[in-house]
Each structure stands twice: as structure tokens, then as C-alpha cells.
Amino acid sequence: MKSVFVINDNSVEARSVAESALMFAKSIHARLVIGSRGVKSASMELAPVVDDIDDEHHIDEHLFHYLNVLNIHTAGEETEIVETDISDLDNSALATFINHNNIGMVIVPAGNIDDAKLDMQIVLNKISVPMLMLPANWQYKDIQRLTYITDLRWCRTDVLGYLSKLTLPNKTDLFVGHVAASGIPDLDEDFAKQIFFEAAKRCGNHQQLNFHHIKSGDIATVADxxxxxxxxxxxxxxxxxxxxxxxxxxxxxxxxxELISVPLLLYPN
Incomplete structure (x- = not known):
């Protein structure tokens, strides 16, 4: 089973992200792995922190226990939640941990993790799985419509294939949003459609793919x-x-x- 990975740095943002990560893990039948900063466990083995909860309605201040209660009392099949200590890991070591523990997605807040050791951009540069960045105050909801933003001249069919598999179980509408790269002339409408259909045919489940030509390079217009x-x-x-x-x-x-109110799925190089 693939896992969804989040970092707990004991911040309010981490708690909010972890809640969303749990809901996402339940929706795709994945395990949730919490990498905690400051938890002094005996080893880096992926083993759950064990502690009985006497009252099933009690919400413990500890994030691990809180998520287990939430897991039980929210819709969907319960998923496995494990916690591991990543206090001593720097950027490279954390990336290695992610790459070697069957993790399928990393979920982070839109802002720095509160730890001088970690720069999540460097981590993203080194990992082989996507990172989902959640904007502040975003409340979890099922993703029904998703757009891959690219210039079709550099559209990656491996990304289309990944997104098709990710979105197929939930019947999510998947779009390719063509935005011409800065300083490069835009594509003719018919030629853009031709490139899109050729790319779509090379990936699985291409029937669910749609195309949208955004004829603006202004970030505010594109975001709107x-x-x-x-x-x-x-x-x-x-x-x-x-x-x-x-x-x-x-x-x-x-x-x-101020322009971005939805999560950004950041695919590795």
C-alpha cells in the first residue's frame, strides 16, 4: 500500500495539513505516515506510536491520537496511521526517507516548515513523488476538477498518465491547461488541439482528458x-x-x- 506523508512540526498549519492528508489517504485507500519533529523515538523504523485511548470521543492534544479519533469518526474506510521520528533528518536524509518508504505523495502547507534544517523546495528537488501544497485556510474537499498547467510544446505524457490513474477512481475531470511560456509566441488554436490529442493518445485513460487554451500570460488572469x-x-x-x-x-x-485558493500538486522533475 502506498502512503501519504506529512510533517508534524507542532504548528497549527501542520495540524490542518494532517487533517486534509488523512481525508486524502482515506479517499485513495493509502496509509498515512506522520514524520514528527521533536518526537524522540528509539529508531527510525515505521512503527505506530502505541497508546490506548480510553474514551473514543476524546481528542488528545497529540496529533497522532487526534488523527486516529478522526479516522474512526469520519466517512470512509479506516486507514492505517503510523508516526515516525524525523527530528535528526536534514533535506537529503528526508528525501531519501521518502524515496525508500513506499510513499506516493507528500503534503505540505504553502509556507516554510518551521525548522531550520528543512527546506522543502530542496526536498522536492530530490524526491521522485509529487508534493501537494495546501494554501492557508484551505478546507478539505474532494477534488472533482484538476488542471495540469503547461505549454503543450513541453507537455509530459508521464505526468498525464500519472494524473489519469490518480483521478480515475473518483471520476475527476482532468484538463490540460495550455499557457504559452513567457517570451514564446502562442500556438495556433488548431495546432494546439492537434498536439494535445497526440499527447493524450500516448497515455492511459485518455478518454477522460480535456483541453483548455488559456490565451494570457498574466498570472492574475490565468489564476482567475x-x-x-x-x-x-x-x-x-x-x-x-x-x-x-x-x-x-x-x-x-x-x-x-491572494490569487491562489486551491492546492497545487507539484510534480518532480
Whole structure:
């Protein structure tokens, strides 16, 4: 079973992200792994922290116990939750941990993890799985519409294949949103459609793929079209792509937080 991974740095943001991560893990039948900073366990083995809860309605201050109670009392099949100590891990060691523990997705807040040892942009550069970045005050909801933002001249069929498999069980509407890279002439409408259909045919489940041509390079206009016009529940960006810098800052925080109110799925290079 693949796992969803979150970091607990004892912040309010971490608690909110962990709640959303649990709901997401339940929806895709994945395990939830909590990497805690400051928990002094005996080893780095993936083993749950064991402690009985006398009252099933009691919410413990400890995030692990709180999530177990939430797991029981929310809709959907219960998922396994494990906690492990990552206090001593730096960027490289954390990336290695993620890559070697069957983790399928990392979920983080839109802002720095509160730890001088970790720069999540560096971690993203080193891992082989996507990272889902949640904006502040985002409340979990099922993702019904998802758009991969790219210039079709550099559209990656491996990403389309991954997204098709990710979204198929929940019948999510999946779009490719073509936005011409800065400084490059836009594609003719018919030629853009031709490139899209050729790319779609090379990935699985291409019948669920849709195409949208966004004829603007202005970030405010693009964000408005994608979020309010198309009503996307999340957006997909490739790490270090031409469009990544429009939305994401160097420290894995939103460049324009006032414009982005939906999660960003950041796919590795």
C-alpha cells in the first residue's frame, strides 16, 4: 500500500495539513505516515506510536491520537496511521526517507516548515513523488476538477498518465491547461488541439482528458480563469517548469497567495 506523508512540526498549519492528508489517504485507500519533529523515538523504523485511548470521543492534544479519533469518526474506510521520528533528518536524509518508504505523495502547507534544517523546495528537488501544497485556510474537499498547467510544446505524457490513474477512481475531470511560456509566441488554436490529442493518445485513460487554451500570460488572469472560471479544485505544476515560477516562490511558498485558493500538486522533475 502506498502512503501519504506529512510533517508534524507542532504548528497549527501542520495540524490542518494532517487533517486534509488523512481525508486524502482515506479517499485513495493509502496509509498515512506522520514524520514528527521533536518526537524522540528509539529508531527510525515505521512503527505506530502505541497508546490506548480510553474514551473514543476524546481528542488528545497529540496529533497522532487526534488523527486516529478522526479516522474512526469520519466517512470512509479506516486507514492505517503510523508516526515516525524525523527530528535528526536534514533535506537529503528526508528525501531519501521518502524515496525508500513506499510513499506516493507528500503534503505540505504553502509556507516554510518551521525548522531550520528543512527546506522543502530542496526536498522536492530530490524526491521522485509529487508534493501537494495546501494554501492557508484551505478546507478539505474532494477534488472533482484538476488542471495540469503547461505549454503543450513541453507537455509530459508521464505526468498525464500519472494524473489519469490518480483521478480515475473518483471520476475527476482532468484538463490540460495550455499557457504559452513567457517570451514564446502562442500556438495556433488548431495546432494546439492537434498536439494535445497526440499527447493524450500516448497515455492511459485518455478518454477522460480535456483541453483548455488559456490565451494570457498574466498570472492574475490565468489564476482567475483556472480557479473561478473553470472551477478547478487543484492545479498541477512541474517543478522548475516555465510556469512553476509564476505560482511558486523559491522557498515553496505561493508567489501570489491572494490569487491562489486551491492546492497545487507539484510534480518532480
Amino acid at each position: 480563469v483556472l480557479i473561478h472560471g473553470m472551477k478547478n479544485d487543484a492545479l498541477v505544476l512541474i517543478n522548475h517548469s516555465a510556469h512553476y515560477g509564476y505560482f511558486v516562490g523559491k522557498k515553496l511558498s505561493l508567489n501570489h497567495p
